Amino acid sequence: MTSHTPDSACGHPREYLFDNCKALLILLVVVGHFVEPSSSCEENLFLYDLKWGIYSFHMPAFVFISGYFSKKKASLRKLISSIVIPYFVYELLYYFLYLLLDKETGLYFARPKFSLWYLMALFFWRLLSPVLLKIPGHMILMTAAGLLIGCTRLDNFLSIPRVLYFFPFFLAGLHFDSSLLYRIRTRKSFLLSIGLLGGYLVFLFTDNFHRVLTPWIFYGRYSYYAMGFSVVWGAALRLACYGFSFLLLFLLLLVIPDRRTRFSVLGERTLSIYICHGFLFSILRYGTGLLDGIRHIPESLLLLIFCVLLVWILSRPVFCRITTSIARLPEYLKNISGCGP
Secondary structure, eight states, rough: OOEEOOOOSSSSSSHHHHHHHHHHHHHHHHHHHHHGGGGGGTTTTTHHHHHHHHTTTTTHHHHHHHTTOOOOOHHHHHHIIIHHHHHHHHHHHHHHHHHHHOOOOOTTTSSSOOGGHHHHHHHHHHHHHHHHSTTTTTTHHHHHHHHHGGSOOOOTTGGGGHHHHHHHHHHHHHHOOOHHHHHHOOOHHHHHHHHHHHHHHHHHHSSSGGGSSEEEGGGGGTTTTTOOOOOOHHHHHHHHHHHHHHHHHHHHHHHSSSOTTTHHHHHHHHHHHHHHHHHOOOOOOOOIOOOOOSSSSHHHHHHHHHHHHHHHHHHHHHHHHHHHHHHHHHHHHHHHTOOOO
């Protein structure tokens, strides 16, 4: 079931398995954010169960894939120009947008706004990974760090709780050898994985026990105290979340198509979708209130259809050019200053 097709841009094999996986994940990111205002268990059980299922694996999977494509070490200068500077640009854009929407805000760059925590975390993951990889037992070490950070109350400061919680997934991506995966992607493993994932969906929408547990257990941001857990119970639950998320990630990689599809392009343009949807979300939530008070199945389904259309729209070249231009801002400034080549 292997399909390595040469990438038209660079002539190297492109693994469409990961493009297709990212296409699904970016859709789930958008859905997860847009259902948030109306996804309490008391108000909309359907959206609550949907959110619970999404958060149980979508960010671990994204972090894993980021690690997989970060095997080549990047210099500090490169990380600053490609991640840190765009981060500050987006933070400023959010700041001015929040001012226009009359939402409480500030220029607190150490506490990322909305989804920008991922850029900050990516910077730290890529910066620290080369050092950590030299330490024996680094996976166990960072898993322990992810458990211990839950004992603190750092909240969103420098995204440290999320950096540490998701670090094992990033390291797993760095170590991952896709050739092993392709060898076990058989029809039998596909059918087994479909069955297990289908069973998980049935469990999500019929089981009552998981509804006692907040989806925050998968966020990585909140302390055990904030979630109402003791240290022992919180750490045990977080360890179980690690195992469960890795299992769902593995099953996902066994069922996602590994050939080019009409949706593969979405996986190639996740950055523009990830960045731009947050601004529209903020406008709709804080400027209009349209995302609050969705209670019934028909309007919930309309919201999901809207998310699908939004992902497609934000994958259009015009939005890709915007994020690409911001990513290349240091290069432009260097040329303007006369210090270019």
